[in-house]
Amino acid sequence: MRSYEVQTAGLTDIGSVRKTNEDNLLADGDLFVVADGMGGRGRGDVASRLAIDTIRELFEQDQTADGLLSAVRESNDVVFQLGEAEQDGQRSGTTIAAVAMVSDGDTELLISVNVGDSRVYLLRDGRLQRLSSDHSLVGDLVRAGALTESEAVNHPERHVLTQAVGTAPEIDPHVEVLRPAAGDRLLLCSDGLFNDVPSDDIRRWLDEADADAAAQGLVSAAIAAGGHDNITALVLDVKATMRS
Ligand code: MG
Numbered sequence: 001m002r003s004y005e006v007q008t009a010g011l012t013d014i015g016s017v018r019k020t021n022e023d024n025l026l027a028d029g030d031l032f033v034v035a036d037g038m039g040g041r042g043r044g045d046v047a048s049r050l051a052i053d054t055i056r057e058l059f060e061q062d063q064t065a066d067g068l069l070s071a072v073r074e075s076n077d078v079v080f081q082l083g084e085a086e087q088d089g090q091r092s093g094t095t096i097a098a099v100a101m102v103s104d105g106d107t108e109l110l111i112s113v114n115v116g117d118s119r120v121y122l123l124r125d126g127r128l129q130r131l132s133s134d135h136s137l138v139g140d141l142v143r144a145g146a147l148t149e150s151e152a153v154n155h156p157e158r159h160v161l162t163q164a165v166g167t168a169p170e171i172d173p174h175v176e177v178l179r180p181a182a183g184d185r186l187l188l189c190s191d192g193l194f195n196d197v198p199s200d201d202i203r204r205w206l207d208e209a210d211a212d213a214a215a216q217g218l219v220s221a222a223i224a225a226g227g228h229d230n231i232t233a234l235v236l237d238v239k240a241t242m243r244s
Contacts, residue, residue: 001045001179001241002103002108002135002241003106003107003239004101004180004182004238004239004240004241005238005239005240006030006032006101006236006237006238006239007211007236007237007239008027008032008211008234008235008236008237009210009211009212009214009215009234009235010025010027010066010188010204010232010233010234010235011025011169011175011214011215011216011219011232011233012024012025012057012219012230012231012232012233013199013219013222013223013230013231013232014042014226014230015192015222015223015227015228015229015230015231016081016223016227016228017226017228017229018047018225018229018230020044021045021230022036022037022038022039022044022045022047022048022094022230023035023036023037023140023192023230023231023232024037024045024189024232025043025058025232025234026055027054027236028056028099029236030063030101030184031055031056031068031098031099031100031181032098032099032100032188032192032234033045033052033055033056033096033097033098033099033113033188034095034096034097034118034188034189034214034232034234034235035048035049035051035052035094035096035097035118035165036048036051036094036095036116036190036191036192036230036232037051037092037093037094038092038093038094038161038164039090039091039092039093041182041212043090043092044092044093044094045085046081046082046092047082047092047093047094047165047166048094048095050075050078050080050082050154050168051075051076051078051094051096051165052075052081054071054074054075054079055068055071055072055074055075055096055098057071057227058070058071058074058075059071059100059114063100063102064147065100065109065111065175065177066115068098068100068102068111069111069113069173069175071098071119072096072098072113072115072165072173072203073171073173075096075165075166076090076165076166076168076170076171078101078116078126078127078166079082079093079094079165079166079229080166080167080168082166083166085217085240091166091167092130092165092166093116093161093164093165093166093230094116094164094165095114095115095117095118095164095165095190095191096113096114096115096116096118096165096173097112097113097114097119097120097132097163097188097189098111098112098113098114099112099113099120099131099188100212101180101238107179108179108180109177109178109179109180110138110177110178110179110180110184110186110238111175111176111177112131112132112135112174112175112176112178113173113174113175113206114132114135114173114174115132115163115164115165115171115174116134116135116136116161116163116164117134117135117139117161117191117233118133118185118188118190118191119132119134119187119189119190119191119194120132120176120187120188121186121187121189121202121206121220122178122184122185122186122188123184123185123187123203123206124183124184124185126179128202128203128206131176131178131186132174132176133156133174135161135163135164135174136159136160136161136162137157137158137160137161138152138155138157138158138160139152139162140153140162149199150198150203153198155192156170158191158195160192166230172189180238181238182238183237183238184236184237184238185206185211185214185235185236185237185238186235186236186237186238187206187213187218187233187234187235188232188234188236189218189231189232189233189234190204190229190230190231190232191221191229191231192222192227192229192231192232193218193222193230193231193232193233194224195228195229196221196222196225196227196228196229196231197218197221197222197225200202201221201223202218203216205212205217205218206218206235209233211237212237213217214233214235215233215235217231217233218235219231219233226240
């Protein structure tokens with residue numbers, strides 16, 4: 001008998017500028033993923049979809065923390081091989097922000113794994129924290145104290161990633177493991193959201209009681225702010241189940 005269940009609301013939008021939507025999302029059982037694809041000739045959406053499909057298939061066979069991490073690593077191999085097969089040298093890749101609820105003895109664990117700059121936020125006890133770590137040039141500069149968060153979202157090189165799935169033979173994902181609590185709300189999102197919506201506004205939308213209203217409000221706020229990129233928001237609500 002599980003102690004917790006996750007209810008979700010998510011959507012992705014092309015935004016106002018891009019010609020294709022290369023973001024993808026998944027909410028399947030206890031697995032939740034946002035992926036932001038990139039690459040020449042619109043192949044970013046192929047990369048983000050392929051990575052998500054690979055992670056889903058492998059996590060299904062091993063629904064543990066290690067299973068999720070292995071699945072993300074395997075998605076890197078699969079997307080990297082796709083790039084090797086391309087003739088024009090235009091490698092495609094994708095970010096990954098993945099969260100899974102896995103069993104841990106009598107209770108559960110929440111696992112967050114990310115590669116690139118798609119994010120995982122946790123709203124718990126009124127405090128918004130980030131479980132993901134941005135693998136980006138500006139992320140490095142913020143961690144080094146050379147740039148503030150608000151300078152980072154306006155930085156001309158804010159889209160430059162230091163890591164992505166499918167662009168190199170090896171990846172070094174960021175992993176966080178925590179015990180879930182009833183009332184936890186998580187947000188998985190692509191950079192099209194947090195580059196256009198200030199964190200105070202993200203926080204405000206996450207206070208919406210209804211998860212659908214929160215996800216819709218976040219995406220609408222990014223579009224209202226210019227919709228400069230594809231926008232994806234996936235809201236997860238952790239609920240206590242009735243124990244027998
Ligand atoms: Mg993006």
